Amino acid sequence: MGIPVCIPVIPKNAKKYVDAVIDKNWVSSLCLDEEVNYLKKLEIGFSGFVGVKYGTAVTSGTAALQLAYAVLKICPGDEVIMPSFTMVATASAAIHSGARPVFVDADKDTWCIDVDKIESLITKKTKAIVPVHMYGHPCDMERIMDIAKKYNLFVIEDAAEAIGTEYKGKKAGSIGDIGCFSFYANKTMTCGEGGMLVTNNENYAKRAAMLKDQAFGQPRFIHEDIGFNFRMNNLNAAYAYASFEEVSDYVAKRIHNAELYNKFLSGIEGIILPPVSKNGLVNSYWMYGIMIDRNKFGMAKQEVRDQLKSQFGVETRDFFYPMHKQPVMLKRGYAKENQQMPVSERLWEDGLYLPSSTNLKEEQIIYVADALKKLKK
Numbered sequence: 001m002g003i004p005v006c007i008p009v010i011p012k013n014a015k016k017y018v019d020a021v022i023d024k025n026w027v028s029s030l031c032l033d034e035e036v037n038y039l040k041k042l043e044i045g046f047s048g049f050v051g052v053k054y055g056t057a058v059t060s061g062t063a064a065l066q067l068a069y070a071v072l073k074i075c076p077g078d079e080v081i082m083p084s085f086t087m088v089a090t091a092s093a094a095i096h097s098g099a100r101p102v103f104v105d106a107d108k109d110t111w112c113i114d115v116d117k118i119e120s121l122i123t124k125k126t127k128a129i130v131p132v133h134m135y136g137h138p139c140d141m142e143r144i145m146d147i148a149k150k151y152n153l154f155v156i157e158d159a160a161e162a163i164g165t166e167y168k169g170k171k172a173g174s175i176g177d178i179g180c181f182s183f184y185a186n187k188t189m190t191c192g193e194g195g196m197l198v199t200n201n202e203n204y205a206k207r208a209a210m211l212k213d214q215a216f217g218q219p220r221f222i223h224e225d226i227g228f229n230f231r232m233n234n235l236n237a238a239y240a241y242a243s244f245e246e247v248s249d250y251v252a253k254r255i256h257n258a259e260l261y262n263k264f265l266s267g268i269e270g271i272i273l274p275p276v277s278k279n280g281l282v283n284s285y286w287m288y289g290i291m292i293d294r295n296k297f298g299m300a301k302q303e304v305r306d307q308l309k310s311q312f313g314v315e316t317r318d319f320f321y322p323m324h325k326q327p328v329m330l331k332r333g334y335a336k337e338n339q340q341m342p343v344s345e346r347l348w349e350d351g352l353y354l355p356s357s358t359n360l361k362e363e364q365i366i367y368v369a370d371a372l373k374k375l376k377k
């Protein structure tokens with residue numbers, strides 16, 4: 001039985017909606033036919049799901065982040081505090097804005113930014129904190145918002161991995177000034193490539209819509225700002241909307257799969273399970289990650305990954321390589337050679353994620369758990 005790490009679900013209405021867009025010939029980001037204006041339906045639907053007033057669809061989660069930095073006028077000379085343990089886009093989008101990323105270690109229990117370490121890194125140049133809800137587990141948003149308020153900083157939630165994640169009754173992405181989502185193929189809801197910037201602030205929403213569209217002004221072709229082309233097209237939006245219609249089901253299935261993994265993996269010595277939902281925090285388990293304690297399991301992470309693949313056909317992925325260790329961050333002076341962030345480093349050394357498709361079957365989860373049991377020495 002070969003099990004890939006993630007296969008996207010093709011939504012029931014995907015073909016119907018994409019066909020309708022083609023039939024009516026509204027394929028770009030401009031659509032004057034309300035019936036097939038899937039961009040509008042998606043923006044209204046998804047922002048409603050997150051519980052915010054405004055959403056603007058873009059071409060990727062990375063574009064949403066870049067747009068967020070631009071909306072908040074983050075620019076050269078500014079510093080942006082973010083976790084070292086994240087996907088590179090959190091940092092690269094900040095760097096493209098001209099700002100300097102300032103990396104913080106992860107919390108050992110949640111794998112998200114260690115909030116205790118934020119305040120000491122704040123300087124006169126700090127403009128924003130960018131919490132990343134890692135693998136679907138929410139950051140400690142209350143404390144992050146308190147720090148942001150105290151020092152007058154923006155909060156941009158990188159919610160790329162957190163569709164359906166909840167923090168004390170609020171959805172991830174709805175708590176900071178701006179939330180950024182990804183609809184990449186392995187994300188809980190997808191259209192292949194895509195994303196959305198969400199906010200409750202009308203001015204930010206207007207600025208995001210303007211900047212993603214080349215900062216066209218009135219009259220057209222007169223520009224008062226430098227924009228981007230981050231427009232999602234209506235074909236992608238049609239697919240995304242079909243996926244959005246099923247999003248609650250997808251979230252529930254990923255959570256259910258994680259609960260099954262928790263059940264079948266618990267008790268295997270040397271396997272550290274992912275952070276669970278508790279105290280009003282809902283982990284949406286975008287990916288089901290585990291850590292391998294090599295001494296107790298009798299094998300290091302890399303060997304576990306290799307054996308799972310070669311002996312059992314089970315695909316896995318490494319956790320992210322921390323930003324403070326990345327050659328490019330060292331070369332550019334955003335990190336120092338001897339800088340140590342033990343939790344992020346351990347996550348990289350010992351962390352992997354297991355097959356996490358929405359439609360994974362219980363027998364596949366049992367198969368993966370049994371494979372791990374057989375590998376344990």
Ligand SMILES: Cc1ncc(COP(=O)(O)O)c(C=O)c1O
Pocket residue numbers: 060061062063086087089090132158160161181182183184194195
């Ligand atoms: C934490 C995080 N931020 C940003 C992104 C970028 O999203 P996209 O791949 O849609 O550009 C990802 C993508 O996986 C991510 O995991």
